[in-house]
Amino acid sequence: MRAAAGAGVIVSYDPNIRPSLIGDRASALTLVEECVRLSRLVKVSAEDLAWLYPGEPDGTTQQVTTGWDAMPVFIKSGGILASRADNVTNDVQNPLNKVSLTVAGGANGQLSLYEDDGHSTDSAQSATTAVRYTEDGGNHRLSIAPVHGRFRGQVTERQWTLIFRNADAPTIVQVDGQRIPATQWSYDQTTRTLTVTTTSRPVNRATTVSYR
Structure with a gap:
């Protein structure tokens, strides 16, 4: 394991x-x-x-209400969930050039984003992108490594939307160590959610998003 x-x-x-x-x-x-x-x-x-855990009190429950057009997804602290950043009609004609990463704050975590051409059975015709989230006091960092591997039809650039749940209101948000303008991020006080959208970036170069 x-x-x-x-x-x-x-x-x-x-x-x-x-x-x-x-x-x-x-x-x-x-x-x-x-x-x-x-x-x-x-x-x-x-x-x-x-x-x-004998003698420990029972856990708590949470009531979740959602419409028929949505399904709740539960992830533990430190979990990272990857999804498309926009709705598309199909995967074949819509390359994965916009990705959302939802991070459940409260613990460190990691994710390996796997991709292939959707047709080949050759495992060499695939790619992975390592994603790591770390917390250290009030400092929060999401590191996206350069893509590893190649396959036909692979995108060369990608826009990332990073959604940090259970987040405190940030005083500064940075991408690759550079402070970004408020137009590139937003914070919802009610849900304690920080959303950061990067510009389109080469997939063969690392991207780091941090806030504090």
């Missing part, structure tokens, strides 16, 4: 506790918590939680 997570692979985990097989609780808890830290998706039952 460490190797997969370090390589940017999306790791899912279900502890599926079996008390008669897993051994003592303290050792199991250490292992489970490490696996959770390495995972992007975690499924855990109420029974598992009760065995791992």
